[in-house]
Amino acid sequence: MSEIRVSPDQLRGLLARILGGAGMSAANAEIIAGRIVAAERDGAHSHGLIRLAGYLSSLKSGWVDGRATPAVEDAAPGLAAVDARNGFAQIALAAGTEPLLAKARANGIAALLIRNSHHFCALWPDVEPIAEAGFVAFAFVNARSRVMPWGGTRKLFGTNPMAFACPRRAGPPMVWDQASSIRAQGDVLLAAKRGETLPPGIGFDAEGRPTTDPGAVIAGGAIAPFGGHKGSSIALMVELMAAALTGGRFGFEDAAAAFPGAQTSNAGEAIIAIDPRRVAGDAFLDRAETLMRQLVEDGDARLPGDRRYAHRRDAMANGIPIARTDYDELRAQAG
């Protein structure tokens, strides 16, 4: 397979043209194209180019509004809210980030609560810029039901990712982003496509019985939460934070099924930003570094995100690797 290298800007331009051609406004298309490129650049392929088809079919289905202009509300001195107006969450986040940071600067802590939004990207890009601006940040996103609560018999929670970011003295922030499920939905789809079985403890069929058949998981079954009842509690927290708190929809209320081809969920997102200097002072960054040094100096332990940053350095220096056939197809789609 012949591989070429393309610059992030070049790839973003191509993707923005394709998304614009599918009905997105130019400004919105730029933001989503940037997120797909960021994932591909960081080697996070599950949220990279492989998602383009899902964006396009969701737009085509009429389920998500690619031209949505989010409405930002000043809900409280420490709270900004955004109605994404059935658009992508990243557009709402872009509109709400400055209010969030201004509130966090003024009060030491603030939250941004987004509802009526579709989140189809990785979650780490939502918090990385907040940490780059000097804040400790949390993010919570829910999505359509795919995960079975501990002790349950049917899916209820989404794969419900949570992300956490902490600024660092030098270099990019420490950022983790992890699903509440023991496996990504994408891994189950991939196993089904390849005709493989799942390891035990991952999946349930539509009757709630354990199964190793990925097809049975996809056909109305469910994925287990990570870490047993503890991951289930985290999935419940994410659902409450991203939907109940924002005024958004729960995963089990998602109505995408009425729109054939729709792959995204209309749900919500909550972000918290804390100014770490207000109490710990400028020493905060040194203190955080003291802990992280202990971690990376031991065995094979490493900081969450380090693998992504290694991919990023390579991509920024040499371009993003992409199969020539994929690139030619993107160029054809972009017209």
Add this chain to the structure above:
Amino acid sequence: MSEIRVSPDQLRGLLARILGGAGMSAANAEIIAGRIVAAERDGAHSHGLIRLAGYLSSLKSGWVDGRATPAVEDAAPGLAAVDARNGFAQIALAAGTEPLLAKARANGIAALLIRNSHHFCALWPDVEPIAEAGFVAFAFVNARSRVMPWGGTRKLFGTNPMAFACPRRAGPPMVWDQASSIRAQGDVLLAAKRGETLPPGIGFDAEGRPTTDPGAVIAGGAIAPFGGHKGSSIALMVELMAAALTGGRFGFEDAAAAFPGAQTSNAGEAIIAIDPRRVAGDAFLDRAETLMRQLVEDGDARLPGDRRYAHRRDAMANGIPIARTDYDELRAQAG
């Protein structure tokens, strides 16, 4: 074994006298006695009467100050900070709760950052009253190193519990409280005492090798995080929130070893409170109930905390069950 029932007030009075006799101020002793009783009342025995000896030996060692008066600082419109002055975290929390709630009411979100504190109680009682007051709440507490980071070879994190609480329309809040470790330190101690082995995947010896010998885990070894690398990321987050953000000590910096008998850690605690009505309005409680109903109506799934509340109802109606020999011993200790 003959068992009697004692009222929560009666038991708290006894414990407060014992703790006062060990050098705690009367007000501080009341708070800690109340926490031990709350755990015993809720059937959370690992943080109940079994901990009394640890409190007493920690006080006797001189490592913790039972008479500490915490210093509350108004750090920002949304942030209150407390220097626990080497006392128990619950005393600092009691001093900081009103400032925290006032800030959360005014701004929609606020945090309380406690440093120089010893947390030896369960964590759920820290957030339950905040949710009773109408707020969604998070808590993070670090402690001396006992947990090995994923991929590491030596202990670094504490068992680092995190708690989450959400108000409910009727009855007590939904509250979970879970360690970042796959097993509680208390379970490992119990296995050692009973001469049992641990299941595989729980423990490591002092050289970082997997072991099923609880004695090897206690003798400089480590416990695994829950849920693999995801629990390890959560333990890292808790360490940053509870120590770096508050200006407190990391678990690996704990100096208790210089005080023979000391069982507590001088570390920190962070609490976040969010007013859920500022964005979602009064509908919040109904929305949260809609989700929780889905959960409890399915199979053996149940809300985190439900088992504790069942114990509590029984204890409030009939008294807290306690072995007669234990009760007689407490009375003798109280003098």
